[in-house]
Amino acid sequence: MSVARLKQAAKESVSGLPREFWWLWTSTLVNRLGGFVATFLAMYLTVDRGYSPMFAGLVGALHGLGGAVSAVVSGVLTDRLGRRPTLLVSQVSTAVTVAVLGFVQDPVAIAVVTCLVGMTSNASRPAVQAMIADIVRPEDRVRAFALNYWAINLGFAVSAAAAGLIASHGYLTLFLGDAGMTLLCAVIVFAKVPESRPERGVAPTGGTGVAVEEPEAGLGSVLRDRRFMAVVGLSYLVATLIQQAFVALPVAMGAEGLSSTDYGIAIATNGALIVAVQIPVTRFLEHRDPAPLLIASALLTGGGFGLTAFAGSVGMYTVAVTVWTLGEIINSPTQMGLVARLSPTHARGRYQGMYTLSWSLASLTAPLVGGAVMDRFGADALWASSAVVGLVAAGGYAALGRAMRSRPEAGGSGGEGSGSGVGVGDGAGAEVGAGAEMGSGAEMGSGAEVGAGTEGEIGAGDGAGAVGAAAGGRAAGASEGGARAVGAGPVAG
Numbered sequence: 001m002s003v004a005r006l007k008q009a010a011k012e013s014v015s016g017l018p019r020e021f022w023w024l025w026t027s028t029l030v031n032r033l034g035g036f037v038a039t040f041l042a043m044y045l046t047v048d049r050g051y052s053p054m055f056a057g058l059v060g061a062l063h064g065l066g067g068a069v070s071a072v073v074s075g076v077l078t079d080r081l082g083r084r085p086t087l088l089v090s091q092v093s094t095a096v097t098v099a100v101l102g103f104v105q106d107p108v109a110i111a112v113v114t115c116l117v118g119m120t121s122n123a124s125r126p127a128v129q130a131m132i133a134d135i136v137r138p139e140d141r142v143r144a145f146a147l148n149y150w151a152i153n154l155g156f157a158v159s160a161a162a163a164g165l166i167a168s169h170g171y172l173t174l175f176l177g178d179a180g181m182t183l184l185c186a187v188i189v190f191a192k193v194p195e196s197r198p199e200r201g202v203a204p205t206g207g208t209g210v211a212v213e214e215p216e217a218g219l220g221s222v223l224r225d226r227r228f229m230a231v232v233g234l235s236y237l238v239a240t241l242i243q244q245a246f247v248a249l250p251v252a253m254g255a256e257g258l259s260s261t262d263y264g265i266a267i268a269t270n271g272a273l274i275v276a277v278q279i280p281v282t283r284f285l286e287h288r289d290p291a292p293l294l295i296a297s298a299l300l301t302g303g304g305f306g307l308t309a310f311a312g313s314v315g316m317y318t319v320a321v322t323v324w325t326l327g328e329i330i331n332s333p334t335q336m337g338l339v340a341r342l343s344p345t346h347a348r349g350r351y352q353g354m355y356t357l358s359w360s361l362a363s364l365t366a367p368l369v370g371g372a373v374m375d376r377f378g379a380d381a382l383w384a385s386s387a388v389v390g391l392v393a394a395g396g397y398a399a400l401g402r403a404m405r406s407r408p409e410a411g412g413s414g415g416e417g418s419g420s421g422v423g424v425g426d427g428a429g430a431e432v433g434a435g436a437e438m439g440s441g442a443e444m445g446s447g448a449e450v451g452a453g454t455e456g457e458i459g460a461g462d463g464a465g466a467v468g469a470a471a472g473g474r475a476a477g478a479s480e481g482g483a484r485a486v487g488a489g490p491v492a493g
Contacts, residue, residue: 090124198346219354290334297334302324
């Protein structure tokens with residue numbers, strides 16, 4: 001490809017997105033550039049403080065537990081208080097708790113403060129994801145979330161390299177540097193990112209101009225949304241696989257006689273591939289049916305970890321990492337786009353919070369499950385079961401796709417639609433509103449759903465059901481989700 005074509009491709013990848021998105025993107029990058037503590041916390045506790053690996057593992061689990069709790073709570077706050085206030089409170093409180101963690105000495109205090117760090121840092125993710133869904137056009141959301149995910153991984157790659165150098169001057173510098181960068185992130189949001197929460201009660205019925213109040217959506221209605229919760233469950237399965245790369249994989253490589261440097265070389269392939277190919281691949285993924293993409297991503301992820309059973313050298317481990325990383329690259333923007341598509345406008349925070357919870361729970365349970373399987377049955381059994389989990393997830397995505405296409409139900413508190421014509425609530429209610437347009441394509445949803453409004457925004461028929469209008473694919477994507485908990489990998493969410 002010529003330089004001119006590369007420049008044109010880069011321009012097309014970043015063009016057409018609102019200024020507010022780029023300020024939010026900048027804040028994400030700054031946040032991840034300063035994400036030192038979570039990456040090096042285990043080493044800090046065992047090497048600098050002299051605590052046991054068991055204690056470091058417990059602290060890491062508490063970090064994940066805090067994140068799981070805050071995922072749901074911050075989702076509710078995102079809808080009730082607003083995206084911007086939730087984001088600012090999260091970032092400022094993260095800066096404070098990270099700084100405090102650098103000074104506490106008592107093991108109980110370390111454990112408690114680390115749990116608070118997990119809560120405060122994870123609280124920003126539903127707000128970021130909901131804000132991106134608010135401010136970016138439906139047809140551009142896959143690309144927007146992919147760009148945000150790319151910033152997360154770029155920031156992580158740079159911060160991981162820089163953290164090693166900073167830690168040589170003392171771990172306190174690491175903690176304070178992380179706190180300072182998080183505060184800078186809050187300043188960017190405060191100065192440049194306006195509130196984006198949509199007002200309830202202003203969604204007009206198609207063509208009539210009459211505003212119809214959208215129904216209240218609490219956590220109970222989210223949990224009763226069967227199709228959305230199926231996505232959350234499948235997300236959890238895929239997330240538990242990816243988390244093994246940062247828990248079981250280094251243990252398995254060490255048992256094979258390979259060094260930490262060898263593991264670093266193999267796992268670096270993950271970040272390098274995401275930074276190198278996420279944007280070009282996303283251009284291919286845009287506006288495509290998400291069902292086969294998610295099936296392929298589950299097969300690649302499970303298959304990649306399954307290949308690890310046959311690895312005995314750095315080269316073969318790198319090949320396995322490459323395979324499951326391709327699955328991650330496909331899964332992240334596609335699945336998070338589906339989450340945004342299924343989310344009612346006025347309940348985006350709650351839906352994004354529940355989706356984030358799937359990754360938080362995976363970061364909490366994957367180390368426990370992976371360690372237990374390896375202790376009792378051996379590493380090969382873990383990798384073989386990972387391949388099976390990938391197959392199960394692929395089957396789940398296939399069944400979900402068929403259900404969305406074949407059984408549209410009326411009357412859910414529907415989410416938005418796009419070119420794929422998806423509309424869901426408790427069932428995927430595709431309603432006819434006045435002046436409705438036909439959704440194009442046969443993507444995940446019904447092949448040609450009827451909906452009201454433009455750009456897939458919610459149209460209200462008799463029951464404020466789901467709509468699928470306008471053209472173009474859409475997705476909700478990874479928000480900050482890349483913060484790495486102790487003994488865990490990137491959290492996508």
